Amino acid sequence: MNIQAIYNKRTFFISALGLTGLLFAQKASAQEGLKQETIDIISTNQPKLRDAYKLNLTASLPGIDTSRPSLKYQLPALNLNFMYQAMPLKPLALGKDSLSYLQNNFVKLGYGNYKTPYVQAGFGSGRHDMYNYGLFVNYTGSKGKEIPDQDYSNLNVLAAGTYLLPKFRFDGSIGYDRNTVHYYGYNHDTANFKKKDLEQTFNQITAKVGMQNRPQNDWAFTFQPEVKFILFNDSYKRTENTFLLKVPIRKQVFEDIYIKAEGIFDLSTYKEGSNRAINNNIASIHPSVDIMKPGFVLHAGVNPTWSNGKFYLLPDIVNESHLVRKKLILSSGWISYFEKNTYRNLANKNPFLAGLPGEMLNTRVEEKYTGIKGTLGSHFNYNTKFASVTWYNMPLFVNDSADTKKFTTRNEAQLRAFQLHAEVGYIEEEKFQARVSFDWYNYNKQETEVQPWHLPAFQGDLFAQYTIAKKLHLNADLFALSGSYYLLPNKDFDKTKGAWDLNAGASYDISKNFGLWVNANNLFNTHYQRYYLYPTYGFNIVGGVLIKF
Template sequence: MFKYTLLIGLGFCSLASFAQEEEKEQQKTEKQEDVKGNLGEIDVVRDYKPILADAVKIRQSPDLTNNRKYLSKLHYTVFDRKLDINTGTHRLEIKEIPTSRPEVLTNNYAKIGVGNFNTLLGEVYISNGEDQAMQVGGFAKFLSQKGSDLDGQNFNEQKIGLFGRSVLDQITLNGEIGFNRYGTRYYGLAPSQQGLTPDPVTPPQEQNSPLKQHYNDIYIKGELNSNATDDPELLSYSLKADGYLFGNAFSAKENSFALSGNLNKKINAFNVGLNASGDFTSLKSADQSTGNHIARLNPYIRFQGNNYKITLGAALVSEFGGDESRNNIFPAVDLDLALVPEYISLYAGVKGDAVKTSYRSLANENPYLSETPFIDTATNNLVIHNMLEKINAYGGIKGNAGAAVGYKVGLFYKKVSDLPLYAINPTNPSRYDLIYDRGEKNTIYGLEGDINVRVSEAFSLGGNLIFNEYDLDHEAEAWFIPKLRLAANTRINISKKVYIDGELFFNDAMKAKTYAQYEGLTDMDPSNAVTVSLPAFVDISAGLEYRATKQIGVYVRGNNLLNKSYQRFLYYPRLGFNVIGGINVSF
């Protein structure tokens, strides 16, 4: 029974399976007919076998697990030192270059010193701190020297001043007020006063005790500038005012007040601007007074791109207040073209101006002017003329030779009138008068150059050269103006505590206008003017400082190291080798 029952059961299963297979075949046939009805008939040529190239085959069995890991929040620790990764290659250790001067944590210092020729020096500088937005401070200086070769060969100088600077949101303010005093004597001696011939001019008492002279200068300056903004087309402006009261030990006085301003507006690729100024000066000497006022107006338009800048404008200059008035219009053209940006640029321009003849600037250059300057000996009237630059054409190249060298070399050509020059006073050889070459065709041309070399923070070198030639209408020479002047300076830091500096100044030979009686020339009229040559000279100075601590330093400086008693002005030899040393303290 069991066998038959088993056989009957298997038969039913087979029948059911066959029925299912038959049903599946029927469904498959219906689907194929459906596909044929929609896509048409398909002929199968061979079975499709997918083949992958070896390069794209994945030779690793996939991980089918889908377990999501928990990602914790990361925390980073910033180290305050450089990590040293031991991979065999280490980062180069860069040795810091010592600064040109040791770091001093204070902004105030005082200096005292003594030297030969009875030299005394005192200097102090005080400021509020390192806040660049607000600076307030003051300074004072005293220096005196007394020569031993000539009676009255002494000099003294005093300076005192206060300054301030404030950077606000939209403007920056600068200001300074101070007092300068320079004293000397008329110690110049002509050859006739040195025993060659009797001196018929200078009184005996003045020969024994040269007359004292000093200059007092009280000045004030103020400046307002708009700050730079992110908007380049915003109107920029500046305003500057300065004035001074200047006078000598006698009756000569000069008072001046000047006001100048600038407006500039950028519109697309060019700038439109205006410079305007007024300089109002009054001069008094020998109970006479006169005015010397100059007004300027300079409109311009500037085209500026990445590698060029062209400025086109004109200068309207008016002189008034004195014996004569003049109005002139000069060109104001300037070009700056970068041939190789940051390395080589061409510059050129043409301009003109009235250069103010100022008693203050002349006395700073030559303190041996007569007690009553600007008196015309022919008319005995007080007369002053400004030098007129009718044309000033210039051009040259400038740029950088790498990051350490900057240079500028150019030529210039000027046509001037009323050129001021110095000449010995006809009645006193220790005094100088101011004379003018009023020719309309006076020509000045020459070459000038500048170079700055900064090898590192520890070494720098700079130099300046000016070569000029004068072709004058009336005067035989450009008196006391050398054809060649060369100046150079260097700063060298030996270590963090020791540094040295040096300066060199070369002045070419000059011509001086004097008179036969002063030169002891008895074979000609004593009142005849003669020309005397002043030899060229070199003045070298150097200094050394040792910084014992951050607050205390010891220094020594030598001037005129070649010990040459040269003359910048005729009959006035300068001091020979002189040295000064002392200490400076920061606090």
């Protein structure tokens, strides 16, 4: 039975009993009079449920089944019949090297008027990971027709090699040069000389050894020391020995800033017969800083130089600023350097030199210039420069008053000039290219001499090359040269005539290994004089074959 129902019935029973008693009392009081009674409630009934019994359960994971199930599949066989039977697979061969095979050796033979033999040959080792070497030989010579004794010959032999290590590269070479000329600048109607009395032969042996490190990153030091020995002599027992040491060092310090330094030691000793030796030494250190940013380049340095014991602090500042990216570049600079006046260097400029008169002062050159350069489109490029140039102790060639067929030097203490240089080039891949350039000097002041002897004021060059069907190669070269002043034995002076000189050449590749070539020089047949009393050859042509293997 519901406890709440029992509770309600008991309450109802007590209440009914009380109510019956009350009615009974009222009836008795009516009969007998009222009696006072008291009801004491001991306690109230509060039913309470018994506490439920709780079960304590502890959960745990089931054990891990480490056994590997064995699964078996059964696929029905599907048999298909094809009309086409595929070829069995085979591994492909490795691709060949993309670099073409080098023709490391060539022989070029020819002959021309003026009894001109021409021999040139080169032999090389080809591509190697650790080394390469080569040998080059060249010989040519001519005998004059119009002017007796207008003969010359030239022999060059050079052997060079390179050895590569993971961190260093070593270079070495040894060469021999033999150049023979004749003093033919005399009056052939009144004078007569024996061949041996007019012959002048220059011999030069050059040995060079160099080293260069191969850094693993752009931020490392790079250095490239080089040592060169030069032995030079002529037919008149004049000898000159030269020792040259260069040590350039370069280091990147920031993303676009580099520091460089180069030490140069150039030591020469000249002897003529039993006369005393003449030493000519130059030592210099070139520290500099290079800043290379997009559209801006600055090279700032100084050249502390010692020339025969005298000290000079020379400027070395060059700047390039892009006004229009790669199309219009403003270039300017203030630089100064030395040109060493050794017997070898002067004889290379004028082979008819009669030795050195005595101790020579080296020429100090100072240039202050500005100009613009850049590109036009994808084919044109140009470069212009306007400069103020000063030469200190400039050697000038003059005919010897006692023997006019030979030259001596005059020292010009200070020679000044304004220079205008311009060049424009056009390149269309490997098919066609052309370039025109000229240099014009306005010699406006000299302190020692009356004129800048044998220095032409204008030199120009127009070069063009064209290739047809990758087999026929054509080229032409047009030179322009202004006249220059020369000194006469009576102390008077005159000026040589200007000249035009056109050279042209062609070569045709018959096959990969054989070809024909021809060169024609001085097509205008002008006998101009670069040096007074020494006219050039007239029209001359040389042709032959080229063999490559």
